[in-house]
Amino acid sequence: MKVGLDVMGGDFAPKSTISGAIQAQKEFPEDDQIVLIGPEEVILQQLEEHGGDPDAFKIEHSPDVIEMGEHPTKALAKKPGSSIAHGFQLLKNGHIDAFASAGNSGAMMVGAIYSVNTIQGIIRPTSSVIVPKENGKISILLDVGTNPDAKPDVLYQFGLLGSIYAQYVYHIENPRVGLLNIGTEAEKGNLLYQSAYQLMKNSEDFNFVGNMEGRDVFKDKIDVIVCDGFTGNVILKLLESVYRMLVKRGLRDSYIDSMNYENYGGTPLLGINSTVLMGHGISNDVAIKNMILLTREVHNVQLSKKIKQALLNFSTNKD
């Protein structure tokens, strides 16, 4: 299989991406390949600088770059020669099996929808983040910013998408899905969460275990934490800043270290017809390496196909 990497994606690209790709390639089986997508001269120069073997990779030349601040739709239309636009073209045509980037996440989202499309039945694709628990296990928090204005039925689908992701990629059996809320009782929260609770409470699509609170995040009560993208993004950035603050103050142990985003390699875009991974903008080489390895894993477990199958049952249950 072939993983396409946006060489120009991320705040520390192309150094971080090429260095990460070289590290990931060493863990790839012989039949699998990393396709480096970006300006050829930059790629060759960076490979040389980091002691990478150009023959170990496939290089796809794309001269342009979509910057972090650019408007996703406009940038994709204006820059067909950008690494992101080119990556999605390769994905669509089957020249790569999966595409990963730590670049403009809006452009990744729009590019994915335009090129490989949303899985039929999915209202809104979503992105997630891994939250480590104190006991060494992890939970998946979603959505983390892709859908700041989610509706109840969208939150319901996040429960399904997160559940399948947890099961197939993180090998959590029958994942416990919790709705993030401001109290455990059914009537707690705002209208959005009250309605979502009603949809979820008798779910046959996933193992809904009820409302959870901000204070439960580090405990092993829940495997999939469902919330809207506004709340999720605030939590994500708050937890990141807690981690950075603790490291800065020298307050760390193995659990605090497990909060380092570098370990988790980003998030698949859940609910689209292919494998697309989005990394953190501040990804360093370790994070990029882990993003590439996660991309391969998400493709290998056929996550997208598993979601499609679940959606067939899902539709039957609903109608």
Added chain:
Amino acid sequence: MKVGLDVMGGDFAPKSTISGAIQAQKEFPEDDQIVLIGPEEVILQQLEEHGGDPDAFKIEHSPDVIEMGEHPTKALAKKPGSSIAHGFQLLKNGHIDAFASAGNSGAMMVGAIYSVNTIQGIIRPTSSVIVPKENGKISILLDVGTNPDAKPDVLYQFGLLGSIYAQYVYHIENPRVGLLNIGTEAEKGNLLYQSAYQLMKNSEDFNFVGNMEGRDVFKDKIDVIVCDGFTGNVILKLLESVYRMLVKRGLRDSYIDSMNYENYGGTPLLGINSTVLMGHGISNDVAIKNMILLTREVHNVQLSKKIKQALLNFSTNKD
């Protein structure tokens, strides 16, 4: 002045409340008094147990208790002899100047509105929490759960209420008000936050400095963090659990210790015609003591009157 204390309010009441009252009383000037509201026999017994002088306090007998899980409106109607209902009666009739409780916060909210009413022009009263910054200063985060379904104009008023609170009680000059969001640009966030930004951007009622992110919470960029009560409550509980997790793991220093809720004594209900303080349900004696001292301070700086005055200018600006 007289501060009324709900002796039965909080998970550790009446031990915590009586012990906290005894400690606070030692810091009260001679003319000021703490009025203990609850079952007389319980109060006298607890005073004896904690070595408190009954003559140092006024005791207001109220036999009933509103429990934490009870429905606020129903409980207040059914239990006129409860410490919360009785406290608001005393406040309304001027027998006490301020009322504080770590009990059922819903009942405190409803009781306040029914007894002393919202300040004219205030759409929704709000509650806040203190977030310590790494540099030793504090910021005020509001709303933290009173209004899980806030509208843009309600968020706007939170900016004003938080600003006045920061200025008069925490002596922060011209407080910087930030809107919590998922990006700093004006168009970021969901519809609620996009609309609130438009209302705030040219505010003459407070010093709006723009959007802030979850990652800015510990930095000294903002003095008043405005968000809806759903998001605020999630943040509040998450930060509390971060603090508890760090203490449990032995990862602490003076900054982490400053996150201890005990130091801050709860929150005034902002936007009502009197001084009403709500403490954390898990308040121990130190938290209760600080709640009583904060109640006295909020009354003394005439916070409610300052808000009324601001509202007069506010209305002029708007019409």
